[in-house]
Amino acid sequence: MSSRFAFFEGQIVPIEQAKISITTHALNYGTAAFGGVRGYWNPDEKQLYLFRPLDHFTRLLNSGRLLMMKLPYTPEQLTELLIELLRREEFQENVYVRPLVYKASEGIGVRLHDLRDELSMFAVPYGSYLGKEDGIRVGLSSWRRVDDNAIPARGKLTGAYVNSALIKTEAVLNGYDEALVLSDDGHISEGSAANFFMVRNGTVITPPVSANVLEGITRRTVMTLLSDELGIPVIEREIDRTEVYMADEAFFSGTGVQIAAITEVDRRVIGNGATGPIVNKVRDLFFEVVQGKVEKYREWVQPVYVAERETA
Numbered sequence: 001m002s003s004r005f006a007f008f009e010g011q012i013v014p015i016e017q018a019k020i021s022i023t024t025h026a027l028n029y030g031t032a033a034f035g036g037v038r039g040y041w042n043p044d045e046k047q048l049y050l051f052r053p054l055d056h057f058t059r060l061l062n063s064g065r066l067l068m069m070k071l072p073y074t075p076e077q078l079t080e081l082l083i084e085l086l087r088r089e090e091f092q093e094n095v096y097v098r099p100l101v102y103k104a105s106e107g108i109g110v111r112l113h114d115l116r117d118e119l120s121m122f123a124v125p126y127g128s129y130l131g132k133e134d135g136i137r138v139g140l141s142s143w144r145r146v147d148d149n150a151i152p153a154r155g156k157l158t159g160a161y162v163n164s165a166l167i168k169t170e171a172v173l174n175g176y177d178e179a180l181v182l183s184d185d186g187h188i189s190e191g192s193a194a195n196f197f198m199v200r201n202g203t204v205i206t207p208p209v210s211a212n213v214l215e216g217i218t219r220r221t222v223m224t225l226l227s228d229e230l231g232i233p234v235i236e237r238e239i240d241r242t243e244v245y246m247a248d249e250a251f252f253s254g255t256g257v258q259i260a261a262i263t264e265v266d267r268r269v270i271g272n273g274a275t276g277p278i279v280n281k282v283r284d285l286f287f288e289v290v291q292g293k294v295e296k297y298r299e300w301v302q303p304v305y306v307a308e309r310e311t312a
């Protein structure tokens with residue numbers, strides 16, 4: 001099953017009608033920003049739960065601000081719009097939602113000002129992103145991460161994903177599943193589309209938000225679950241390349257990859273070469289949380305369908 005509807009130019013339309021011209025500014029100059037939101041199907045409750053949609057839409061609108069966009073929506077309104085779209089789709093499986101804000105004016109001239117802004121959204125059924133979330137093999141990229149003073153990575157800007165595409169393709173053609181990318185200063189930033197964590201001596205370490213990373217919503221989720229639920233210390237600090245080689249465990253986090261254990265970096269085995277105990281624990285908890293099964297974190301999940309009335 002694929003998408004039947006899209007939110008496009010202010011309304012929900014059949015997906016075939018959601019088309020833009022080849023003269024669109026965003027297509028020519030990369031002047032757009034996107035998001036990625038997952039919906040998790042809970043078969044027991046027959047409910048589709050959106051994971052942290054308000055946080056995703058807040059980040060999307062902030063990316064829009066970076067591109068000097070004026071968009072007439074609040075995160076709450078976008079969540080409502082998304083729920084309406086998904087109710088039309090009637091999916092009963094895991095989904096991935098792609099919202100996009102883009103410079104919609106047609107014509108030539110690279111700039112950010114005096115252009116029309118639009119927002120689109122569609123959803124597709126979606127399972128695993130890497131195909132395996134256990135034991136991924138990673139190589140250090142020969143590319144460097146885009147810098148905040150060139151193309152800000154925190155903006156999730158479409159143009160910046162040329163950097164991610166270069167990184168991902170190089171990794172795959174070199175026989176890896178994913179890449180780790182260094183910033184220009186030589187420290188670890190993140191993967192092509194995921195945040196990086198490693199475990200050393202019982203402490204979880206991740207690069208700070210000033211390390212040219214996307215401020216990942218899964219990253220924040222994982223940090224909370226590790227420290228508040230599992231009692232494992234988490235710190236944000238610069239990470240040297242060779243620290244990774246000596247890590248006890250490592251993983252990527254992201255809406256797409258979810259939590260993916262890294263078991264090899266530059267042909268060096270991480271830990272004992274299998275998914276480590278901390279990654280296993282936090283991942284199990286994560287999958288409970290995203291399906292709305294943990295009361296304390298119910299505020300992170302937003303049900304799409306009207307709950308069936310309980311019958312006596």
Ligand code: PMP
Nearest residue numbers: 193194195214216217218254255
């Ligand atoms: N970094 C990059 C470059 C990404 O594209 C993504 C995916 N959105 C992430 C990190 C993870 O962010 P999130 O957890 O919000 O999906």
